[in-house]
Amino acid sequence: MLKIVVCVKAVPDPKEAHKIKIDPATKILTRSDVPFVLNLVDKNAMEAALQLKEQLDAHITILSMGPPPADNIVKECLALGADQGFLLSDRAFGGADAYATAYTLAKGIEKIGPYDVVLCGMASSDGSTEWVGPEMATFLKIPVVTRVNEIVEYDGEWWKVKAGLENGYRLVRVKLPAVFTVTRDLNTPRSLTFSGIIKARKKEITQWGIDELAVPEESAGQKGSPTIISNLATIDSKRTVEIITGTREEKAEQLVQKLADTGLI
Amino acid sequence: MKKQPGSVWVIAEQIDCRILDVSLQLIAHARKLAIELETSVEAVLLGDKMNEQTRQLFAAGADRVYLGNAPDLAHYQPEIYTEIIVKLAKERQPEIVLIGSTSMGRELAPLVAARLGTGLTAHCIDLVLDENKILESIIPAYGGLLSIICPEKRPQMATIAAGVFPKPEMDENRTGEIIALEVPDDIPRRIQTLEIIREKPQGVSFESAPIVVAGGAGAGDLEGWRKIADLAETLNAALGATRPAVDEGWAELETMVGQSGKIVSPELYIGVGLSGELQHMVGIVGAKVMVAINNDAKSPVFEQVDYGVVDDCREFVPVLINKIKEYQEKLVTC
Ligand SMILES: Cc1cc2nc3c(=O)[nH]c(=O)nc-3n(C[C@H](O)[C@H](O)[C@H](O)COP(=O)(O)OP(=O)(O)OC[C@H]3O[C@@H](n4cnc5c(N)ncnc54)[C@H](O)[C@@H]3O)c2cc1C
Numbered sequence A: 001m002l003k004i005v006v007c008v009k010a011v012p013d014p015k016e017a018h019k020i021k022i023d024p025a026t027k028i029l030t031r032s033d034v035p036f037v038l039n040l041v042d043k044n045a046m047e048a049a050l051q052l053k054e055q056l057d058a059h060i061t062i063l064s065m066g067p068p069p070a071d072n073i074v075k076e077c078l079a080l081g082a083d084q085g086f087l088l089s090d091r092a093f094g095g096a097d098a099y100a101t102a103y104t105l106a107k108g109i110e111k112i113g114p115y116d117v118v119l120c121g122m123a124s125s126d127g128s129t130e131w132v133g134p135e136m137a138t139f140l141k142i143p144v145v146t147r148v149n150e151i152v153e154y155d156g157e158w159w160k161v162k163a164g165l166e167n168g169y170r171l172v173r174v175k176l177p178a179v180f181t182v183t184r185d186l187n188t189p190r191s192l193t194f195s196g197i198i199k200a201r202k203k204e205i206t207q208w209g210i211d212e213l214a215v216p217e218e219s220a221g222q223k224g225s226p227t228i229i230s231n232l233a234t235i236d237s238k239r240t241v242e243i244i245t246g247t248r249e250e251k252a253e254q255l256v257q258k259l260a261d262t263g264l265i
Numbered sequence B: 001m002k003k004q005p006g007s008v009w010v011i012a013e014q015i016d017c018r019i020l021d022v023s024l025q026l027i028a029h030a031r032k033l034a035i036e037l038e039t040s041v042e043a044v045l046l047g048d049k050m051n052e053q054t055r056q057l058f059a060a061g062a063d064r065v066y067l068g069n070a071p072d073l074a075h076y077q078p079e080i081y082t083e084i085i086v087k088l089a090k091e092r093q094p095e096i097v098l099i100g101s102t103s104m105g106r107e108l109a110p111l112v113a114a115r116l117g118t119g120l121t122a123h124c125i126d127l128v129l130d131e132n133k134i135l136e137s138i139i140p141a142y143g144g145l146l147s148i149i150c151p152e153k154r155p156q157m158a159t160i161a162a163g164v165f166p167k168p169e170m171d172e173n174r175t176g177e178i179i180a181l182e183v184p185d186d187i188p189r190r191i192q193t194l195e196i197i198r199e200k201p202q203g204v205s206f207e208s209a210p211i212v213v214a215g216g217a218g219a220g221d222l223e224g225w226r227k228i229a230d231l232a233e234t235l236n237a238a239l240g241a242t243r244p245a246v247d248e249g250w251a252e253l254e255t256m257v258g259q260s261g262k263i264v265s266p267e268l269y270i271g272v273g274l275s276g277e278l279q280h281m282v283g284i285v286g287a288k289v290m291v292a293i294n295n296d297a298k299s300p301v302f303e304q305v306d307y308g309v310v311d312d313c314r315e316f317v318p319v320l321i322n323k324i325k326e327y328q329e330k331l332v333t334c
């Protein structure tokens, strides 16, 4: 049986994330009540797992590290068809950078047991580093292919995948177990169904904290993060705008004149 | 006695034996950091038959080049590249390691950083040294600029997009030392690259275009997006996108402009149906003239441009295209 782990992250809803601001005086995040959603490209990782399960004898485990409300996105993946879910949640995990996140997730995967394939999204919408997949692979001592946009061959121990490059791709053979980070070009994620939601009610989510994972305190969360935020500044490189007014035709005409003045059109 | 800091490294990247511009930009910036740190600039270059190209690295500001020349290194191979760089870094103890934010760099940098047990930053728009000579990565976030540092672990690592730092002045008379690297023979071979395909990019490239038209969520749908694309075509401009436009599937990831996408320096920028969010705007560097078209007069984008039109872009853009065409025809006839 092909054992798949899908790593999914709860991120502030990108549609409202701009409301989160740092107060320059107090250096505290305002509006941190923006709801959490499943990171967009993680849905493609989830979809890839579901499609593999339709083709092969496979078992899908969901893994997420985050605060207790991240429970919801794990549930969402169970409703989509995953078999079991784990949430790594502990105050001690807070403030983790990509390095500490990857380390903790790797510890989680090791504790879950044998696995063949770990699927991640290419990037999270809030961190957006693309580091977590490769760093996790390093901690697990297995190969990684990032930016996968097609799984070409998936039977047997060696898989063949296409991975995105600037203006092209590379065709890669890789030996399992391996980590793959996927792009939005890989597939079109399916939607939740009512029956899926009903079935997911019976599936349980296991929550592990720092003690269950046996992660040393100095390796978790902010303490385990090599990078820290040291300073915060505001920007004021503003320009003075001239708003062009009139009817639609007049506005267009005036704008063309302004553009013509630049000598570029 | 104070310990002499290690060098500032740049992992140079080549594609088909051509050194990428971003690598040269980083070497020139590394030179500035190295002067402040009183240390040297070293480049690592992996490829095949790359002796000639080391000259460019010296001309851009490198003092020393670690050169790996082997058929196995001709293209990026994650396991071999990681192994060589990690081994060398453990030996030489660089203070700082900079890598271009390309598809290779975005994979190689975390592989190296995790093996070295150190921190790595992404998407910075500047790299400076603080009063303790610690590297600060300046990153736009939450409506401000964050400084991220890696206070204890070494090396301090960062990936940087092309265009964040300017084109270096090349001093063709500069030379330096070349140190040959060997390919270690105990490398796991669990990843094999069978083929690398590069297609000619479509449309007008950001590098050459004096005008960039960028579209955002305000396009509404694919039809609205096509109108913005038409505007770009009419102006012979490069077409950029905000992240929501990419997420909606209207635009390719490679056309995303901003902190985690392309950094562009056009002479004229026209932002259509976008809110002027910092993470997008930091992608436009040094534009002479900036224009925004947005249906919300209160949109923050209007605080960041020279000319603004408050209108529904789906209605306004086709009218604008017609006016531009009329103007262009007039130019031809007189
Ligand atoms: C770590 C991180 C990295 C990021 N990197 C990038 C990046 O590299 N590039 C990037 O672009 N974003 C990036 N983002 C996202 C960024 O923060 C913003 O969410 C994004 O730039 C907003 O895009 P937008 O302006 O198209 O959408 P919105 O903010 O939703 O704005 C849409 C605008 O369109 C206007 N509008 C609506 N309808 C119409 C109409 N019919 N006619 C005219 N105007 C209309 C609205 O008034 C609004 O101002 C990043 C975010 C994070 C957290």
Ligand SMILES: Nc1ncnc2c1ncn2[C@@H]1O[C@H](COP(=O)(O)O)[C@@H](O)[C@H]1O
Pocket (backbone or CB within 6 Å): A007, A008, A009, A010, A039, A041, A042, A045, A063, A064, A065, A066, A098, A101, A105, A119, A120, A121, A122, A123, A124, A125, A127, A128, A129, A130, A131, A132, A133
């Ligand atoms: N806290 C987390 N829990 C589970 N998966 C994560 C977490 N953070 C990142 N990931 C995974 O790593 C991918 C890349 O994230 P990032 O490196 O933050 O851009 C995401 O798409 C997820 O698949």
